[in-house]
Amino acid sequence: MTDTRPLALITGASSGIGYELARQFAAHGYDLVVNAEDERLEPAAGTLRESGAEVRAVRADLRTAEGRYALLDALDGLTVDVAVLNAGVGRGGAFVDTDLADDQEVIDLNVTATVRLAKPLLRAMVTRDAGRLAFTSSVASTMPGAFQPVYNASKSFVQSFAQALAEEVKDTGVTVTSFMPGPTDTDFFERAGMADDTVIGTMKKDDPAQVAEQAFEAIVRGDTKVVTGSLKTKVQGLAGKVLPDGVKAAAHRRMAEPGSGNDEDTGRPG
Numbered sequence: 001m002t003d004t005r006p007l008a009l010i011t012g013a014s015s016g017i018g019y020e021l022a023r024q025f026a027a028h029g030y031d032l033v034v035n036a037e038d039e040r041l042e043p044a045a046g047t048l049r050e051s052g053a054e055v056r057a058v059r060a061d062l063r064t065a066e067g068r069y070a071l072l073d074a075l076d077g078l079t080v081d082v083a084v085l086n087a088g089v090g091r092g093g094a095f096v097d098t099d100l101a102d103d104q105e106v107i108d109l110n111v112t113a114t115v116r117l118a119k120p121l122l123r124a125m126v127t128r129d130a131g132r133l134a135f136t137s138s139v140a141s142t143m144p145g146a147f148q149p150v151y152n153a154s155k156s157f158v159q160s161f162a163q164a165l166a167e168e169v170k171d172t173g174v175t176v177t178s179f180m181p182g183p184t185d186t187d188f189f190e191r192a193g194m195a196d197d198t199v200i201g202t203m204k205k206d207d208p209a210q211v212a213e214q215a216f217e218a219i220v221r222g223d224t225k226v227v228t229g230s231l232k233t234k235v236q237g238l239a240g241k242v243l244p245d246g247v248k249a250a251a252h253r254r255m256a257e258p259g260s261g262n263d264e265d266t267g268r269p270g
Contacts (some may be wrong), residue, residue: 001031001054001078009033009080011062011071011117012087014040016186018213021084028216035071035080035087037061059258060112062087063105072120079128082194082219085114085119086136086225090151092194092201092256103150110154114161122165122174129173136160137178139233142240143248147256149191159225166224175222179215182233184208197262200255206230 001007007026012018014036022034022044031054037057042185043124045057058065058074088110091102118133139254141159146150162178169176183189187204194201206229220227227237242247254260 001056002031005029005054006081007031007033007078008082008084009035009075009121010084010086011035012136014038016046016188017181017184017208017211017215018084018086020208021086021215022048022055022217023051023100023209024212025082026051026055027222028220030082031055033058033075035060035062035077035078037063037067039158062117063089064106065227068116071117079087079120080124080131082132082134083117084134084136084215084219085117087113088136088188089152090148090188090192090194092148092151092189092224093196093258095149099148101207101235106150106154110151111157114158118161118165121177124168125174126169127174131174132222133165133174133179134177134179134215136215137162137225138179139179139180139182139227139237139240140252142237144245146249146253147175147198147258148192148194152252163225173258174222175219177219177223178225179211180216180225180227180237181215182206182227182236183230184211184229193254194258196256197260198256201254202261206233228246 008030010018010022013022013034024229026048029100033056035058041057041059045055060070076103135158137159138155140152141155158200165178183205189201211228214228227234
């Protein structure tokens with residue numbers, strides 16, 4: 001990587017919010033290390049290089065210890081000025097019906113990989129007394145996720161974790177930011193098995209470029225927490241602060257329960 005440009009690490013960067021975040025950093029003068037586990041990573045990296053950024057693509061599955069070590073090995077000797085831990089996965093359906101292996105994958109990526117990567121990254125930043133660490137949280141972190149229980153709980157962990165780290169480093173030159181998108185137009189719902197038969201899967205979603213632009217601005221400012229996306233999502237974020245958990249759980253059920261996207265009274269496509 002170059003000595004004259006700062007370096008940003010973005011995980012989950014082959015598409016969606018992660019790719020758009022990488023595009024934001026490249027456009028603002030950063031070189032990049034980008035990570036994802038799928039075959040779209042190298043084409044995405046190629047497009048990002050067109051901005052003039054130097055881009056190192058590290059294809060690794062962060063759900064596994066081997067994948068996490070591969071990414072950390074690729075960072076050896078580099079000064080990471082900004083790290084955005086964005087990679088995440090979900091799984092829809094009733095908890096009694098989903099496969100335990102799928103639930104464990106959500107925990108492995110959203111929770112375990114987040115902690116195991118944040119530890120060395122934050123330690124290095126605190127040692128230098130400089131750096132920005134960011135997490136892709138979610139408005140889902142504010143509500144019990146009926147029919148998406150492990151995912152929402154994992155994002156509640158990420159949100160609490162990020163807020164705690166922000167407090168721990170507030171007297172240093174390091175900042176920690178959590179940004180909270182709502183439903184966004186990515187392949188998340190397809191991968192989670194929720195794209196075709198749930199309200200949340202079939203509804204109009206936020207633009208990942210808008211989410212990423214707002215997140216980038218929050219990270220650069222050093223904001224601790226921000227809801228990103230449309231006005232509707234920002235209102236949802238406000239509601240999450242005041243509504244009782246039981247009300248939020250029931251509302252989430254209406255959005256995420258399998259078959260809800262085909263109900264006549266939803267106003268969504270059948």
